[in-house]
Amino acid sequence: xxxxxxxxxxxxxxxxxxxxxxxxxxxxxxxxxxxxxxxxxxxxxxxxxxxxxxxxxxxxxxxxxxxxxxxxxxxxxxxxxxxxxxxxxxxxxxxxxxxxxxxxxxxxxxxxxxxxxxxxxxxxxxxxxxxxxxxxxxxxxxxxxxxxxxxxxxxxxxxxxxxxxxxxxxxxxxxxxxxxxxxxxxxxxxxxxxxxxxxxxxxxxxxxxxxxxxxxxxxxxxxxxxxxxxxxxxxxxxxxxxxxxxxxxxxxxxxxxxxxxxxxxxxxxxxxxxxxxxxxxxxxxxxxxxxxxxxxxxxxxxxxxxxxxxxxxxx
Numbered sequence: 449x450x451x452x453x454x455x456x457x458x459x460x461x462x463x464x465x466x467x468x469x470x471x472x473x474x475x476x477x478x479x480x481x482x483x484x485x486x487x488x489x490x491x492x493x494x495x496x497x498x499x500x501x502x503x504x505x506x507x508x509x510x511x512x513x514x515x516x517x518x519x520x521x522x523x524x525x526x527x528x529x530x531x532x533x534x535x536x537x538x539x540x541x542x543x544x545x546x547x548x549x550x551x552x553x554x555x556x557x558x559x560x561x562x563x564x565x566x567x568x569x570x571x572x573x574x575x576x577x578x579x580x581x582x583x584x585x586x587x588x589x590x591x592x593x594x595x596x597x598x599x600x601x602x603x604x605x606x607x608x609x610x611x612x613x614x615x616x617x618x619x620x621x622x623x624x625x626x627x628x629x630x631x632x633x634x635x636x637x638x639x640x641x642x643x644x645x646x647x648x649x650x651x652x653x654x655x656x657x658x659x660x661x662x663x664x665x666x667x668x669x670x671x672x673x674x675x676x677x678x679x680x681x682x683x684x685x686x687x688x689x690x691x692x693x694x695x696x697x698x699x700x701x702x703x704x705x706x707x708x709x710x711x712x713x714x715x716x717x718x719x720x721x722x723x724x725x726x727x728x729x730x731x732x733x734x735x736x737x738x739x740x741x742x743x744x745x746x747x748x749x750x751x752x753x754x755x756x757x758x759x760x761x762x763x
Contacts, residue, residue, distance in 0.1 A: 554574065558647055631665055667684070
């Protein structure tokens with residue numbers, strides 16, 4: 449996931465939260481971007497409301513360690529924390545398209561809506577077996593076209609030499625599609641500067657979801673040219689647990705998951721190879737979902753959904 453930071457950085461520059469626009473050194477950057485995109489400058493922030501009366505009751509705390517549904521963070525995206533007890537599977541509607549889900553039961557963690565017109569949606573889902581997280585999905589998609597500079601940031605992640613595997617999918621000039629696999633250490637470093645990812649993982653922590661110290665990262669990027677010379681995009685990052693089923697035990701120590709270290713740890717190398725093979729077929733389902741050509745429960749979707757971290761009933 450760390451390799452997706454260029455994409456998140458580009459989106460931050462295109463849709464900056466208010467607290468960044470108040471930093472004097474960054475204002476010329478955002479003014480040039482707004483001028484290039486034909487945007488009008490945002491109005492100055494309103495004066496703070498007077499303090500509430502000392503006798504007024506305090507506001508209710510957010511439920512389940514997360515923002516209330518529809519809460520707007522200070523200068524950031526609109527966040528919503530759906531009931532995490534909801535069960536999802538197969539394929540779900542997302543940004544006017546269809547998002548296929550890997551095998552198993554998934555639970556919603558956080559949804560966000562950002563951008564000047566709310567044109568960028570994100571959805572974070574979690575899967576757990578035996579009380580331990582086996583998968584996390586972070587899906588982002590546009591409901592309106594975005595500047596083509598966003599596509600460049602998406603494409604950059606597929607050219608990182610640290611990736612286990614990178615694939616550029618051949619297509620016509622109007623489409624950019626690529627995917628890659630890598631890993632991320634959950635402990636000891638921030639996953640991302642992105643508000644939605646930080647908030648989602650904070651919620652999982654507060655709710656007591658144990659997450660293995662290393663997760664394999666599989667990321668799919670897709671962009672299609674729009675009529676207004678922008679691009680319609682979708683970015684799906686899937687974190688898969690390489691730990692032994694129902695435990696936090698990894699087949700290799702956290703510091704030994706670099707690409708060059710894998711041959712020394714056959715169990716870890718086997719899991720990475722299995723994930724690479726799975727993504728070869730799963731990206732077809734993601735592409736079909738982007739174009740609305742998926743049926744929930746169809747045999748081809750069920751077959752393709754079996755990722756290497758999934759646990760089927762009876763296993």
